Amino acid sequence: MDLKEIQNLIKFVANSGVAEVKLEMDDVKITIRTTLEGNTTETTYVQQLPAQAALPQVTAAQQTAPIIVNTVPETQAPAAENSKYVTIKSPIIGTFYRKPSPDKPVFTEVGSTVSKGDVLCVIEAMKLFNEIESEVSGKIVKILVDDMSPVEFDQPLFLVDPS
Template identity: 80%
Template sequence: MDLKEIQNLIKFVANSGVAEVKLEMDDVKITIRTTLEGNVSETTYVQQMPAHPVIQQAVVPQQIAPATTTPVAPPAENSNYITIKSPIIGTFYRKPTPDKPMFVEVGSTIAKGDVLCVIEAMKLFNEIESEVAGKIVKILVDDMSPVEYDQPLFLVDPS
């Protein structure tokens, strides 16, 4: 089961109103627990079944903000900027490795397809590429910070 399938499963369970779902496959065991009172929260546990006696597991907790809150919106003067958002949940990194330079800085000119950052999810490092050309105006997330799905990462001036 790949990351996209797990994300789709989490979304499906969150929208279905079911309190808990457990899924066991050959090498993966997933438990998704949803509480639907006042604050909506969702907890997902993914455990990789061991191929040998050493137990290895990955636990991925996820918090979803209450439905009444809105995402942090940039000020009105930034309305002509394009917001690049996180396509996945994970840890945001501005560098490919600790000893390499940052992918982009404020003021960097980017083209469509340029790598902007890396997001680590379940020990996989996913390069996040720009879908627009322009200039980086603001970096909205600190290096090595956890990010949520659809969280704003960068503001880009397309002009």
């Protein structure tokens, strides 16, 4: 696969609205990730794999077969229902933890009442554990991230009903 084909693939993925595409061929492994809002290319990895003997030749018709498309599902309620909730988002990139340590109970559960300033979770970034506090008082409606999952900057973590 030459540079022009890779550039065309990046443009195609950026315009398709797909969040991530992985393509593996004989000696090349490509991962393309795009942002969902602006459909701009965010990350592209091209990795040359070590040469292996006796690999079958891939024809042009077969090249599309190994493409794996992963779309990131949006976990959002309808706009009218979502408008009454406050979304607490991640202020940093890191790993999301619901507990202060493995042997301690979780900070909060769905249905729990929280006050402004209560710790909801911790996010580990570069071996530092950052406490994420509630921005509002209210009731936890939904926890949008699984424990020990990586999170991105500005990713929704919790939905809180302030009423």
